[in-house]
Amino acid sequence: MYKAGDDLVAETAKNGIDAIDRRILRALQEDGRMTIQALSERVGLSPSPCLRRVRALEKAGVISGYGASIDQKAVGLPVSVFISIKLERQRAGNLDAFGAAISRWPEVMECYLMTGQFDFLLRVVCSDLEAYERFLRERLTQLDGVASIESSFSLGPVKFSRVLPL
Missing domain, CATH: 3.30.70.920 (Lrp/AsnC effector binding domain/regulation of amino acid metabolism (RAM) domain)
Structure with a gap:
């Protein structure tokens, strides 16, 4: 079944990432828990296209995962x-x-x-x-x-x- 985001995933895989994708990636690296609403405001897109781009970056493997940064000293591994x-x-x-x-x-x-x-x-x-x-x-x-x-x-x-x- 064809999905609207498939074209964006294919384009991302073929042509790489554009300036908007880079703004999205920079913002998510700084705060991976940011809501789509906050992310869309930060990068200058409305929420729906912003979410489509995030999903395309995930599907293309550009975003490989999300996780918490843990202070190794705080957990007893100094x-x-x-x-x-x-x-x-x-x-x-x-x-x-x-x-x-x-x-x-x-x-x-x-x-x-x-x-x-x-x-x-x-x-x-x-x-x-x-x-x-x-x-x-x-x-x-x-x-x-x-x-x-x-x-x-x-x-x-x-x-x-x-x-x-x-």
Whole structure:
């Protein structure tokens, strides 16, 4: 069945996002709980076309989800550790196996496949140094194919943003 918004989804997927979409995305990044009424006023559209655009951006995968930003210290996870991992071999199977293993661990907040000296960069959060040591001993060092692990402890964020510069 054809829906009126399908043309907008197809156009968004084909041509990318326009200036109005960018205003919508900027506003939603700042406040994802904003009502459609407030959003439409902020971007200069009436509510119905604004809602159609939001739904099209969601359907096209530009908006991948909504969530709350949680202060990690407030929930008892004040320690951030950046871990550089070098694998023994950089074959696709080894890279995939490592990625599959660490993606099951809730302490790993981010993981990036890297170029350069190391193969992966992880950001891990934990409650204290003992918790990090347990993570290191019981999980990370137990993985096959890990050649080296280098940990750097964050003293604190200088800048942290989830808002893309649109």
